[in-house]
Amino acid sequence: MKAILTLVLALLLPFFSSITQARNYEDIIKSGYLVIAVYRDFPPYSSLENDQPVGIDIDLGNKLAKSLGVEPRWFWVTPDESLEDDLRNAVWKGHVLDAKKKKADIMLRVPYDREFNYGLDGYGLPRNELVHMFGPYHQESWAIARDTQKTRDVRNLAIFQYEKVGVEIDSMPDNYLSGFLGGRLQKNVVHFVSLKDAAEAFKKGELAAVTGMRSRLQWAMSGLPDPDITGEGFEMLSRRQWDIGVAVKQDYRELANEVEYLIDTWVKGGSMAEIFSQHGVSFEKPSLYTEQ
Structure with a gap:
């Protein structure tokens, strides 16, 4: 029995270590860089032009990194079958097919939606308990x-x-x-x-x-x-519009607090609208601000 338990623990150790190891806020600042997950080939939010990252989320990521006093490093996300898969691959665990691939510190352009954030899976368990979603910065x-x-x-x-x-x-x-x-x-x-x-x-x-x-x-x-x-013609859709924000691993709360403060300042002060305008996109304030 001891031998069996030892074997099981050995097999599970890589899994648990992959979801518990995290760079805290102090580690990020000391390292001098912030790893930012953005979607691949998704203009005008994030894409590569002449091998250079460009887009709304790239500009936002650069602005966040600069405000924190670090440099941005990009973690390119290829959409998986679901958003839960994307959050797992980029934020809290890493890709199941590439255990050595590092995770991001933050991920941009994720839904800011209470129903989704606190939703349950088919077993009645929280779907996103390992992820903290916050900081809405646009309404799509x-x-x-x-x-x-x-x-x-x-x-x-x-x-x-x-x-x-x-x-x-x-x-x-x-x-x-x-x-x-x-x-x-x-x-x-x-x-x-x-x-x-x-x-x-x-x-x-x-x-x-x-x-x-x-x-x-x-x-x-x-x-x-x-x-x-x-938007005329889509009146019968159950979800015609939604807010987008930021996600971090659940225990990255100090980083989340800093980022949330910065985003809130830029949304209220007009800097966020300027970022969108530079890409020919009209900025729409998230419902968090319009419903107050």
Whole structure:
């Protein structure tokens, strides 16, 4: 029995050490760097251009690191099957297929939503008990960019029974539009690998509209004079808009307090709006600030 227990403990030790070891705030400051997780290939938030990180979250990460007196180091996240997987891989454990890969100190652009943060899994246990989510810095929403010469004054989705609409494949708008009106829009829902590709087709006059996240549509439609981008048509969605914020490992509370203070100052003082404006995106205050 002792031999069996020793073997079990030996097998479990790497797992427990991977979720308990953490750089505290003092360690981060002494090291001189902050590891920041951002999504790969997700403009205008985070991407690489000429091998240089660019985007809203990159600018925010740089500003956070500078304010803490350290340099930023980027941890690029490739989306997994769920957000819980992304948080596990980036924040509290590390990737299951690469145990040697280091974790990030903070992760940007995660939902700031009490229902999600404190939700339970299929066993009735907390889904995100090892993660602390805080510091909302923007409100995102679903939107449609329209060519009003094709859609005219029609602001609902029924117009796409007759006109083509571009969607990023496997996105929420893809699933929603494909099933809308019993599937009557399917023949006019045109799939693209990226929102940028859909926007290029739109600019060439091949589509009447493109759907996606408002901020990404604003970025993708750059160069067009006064593009028509609104949320009209998505009124029946259960979640049309949501706040985005920051996540850290549960025991990184001192770091979280510092970051939360900085973000709150920038949201209230206008610095956050300036970051978004530099990328052609309109800043929307999170509900934490608009509902006060």
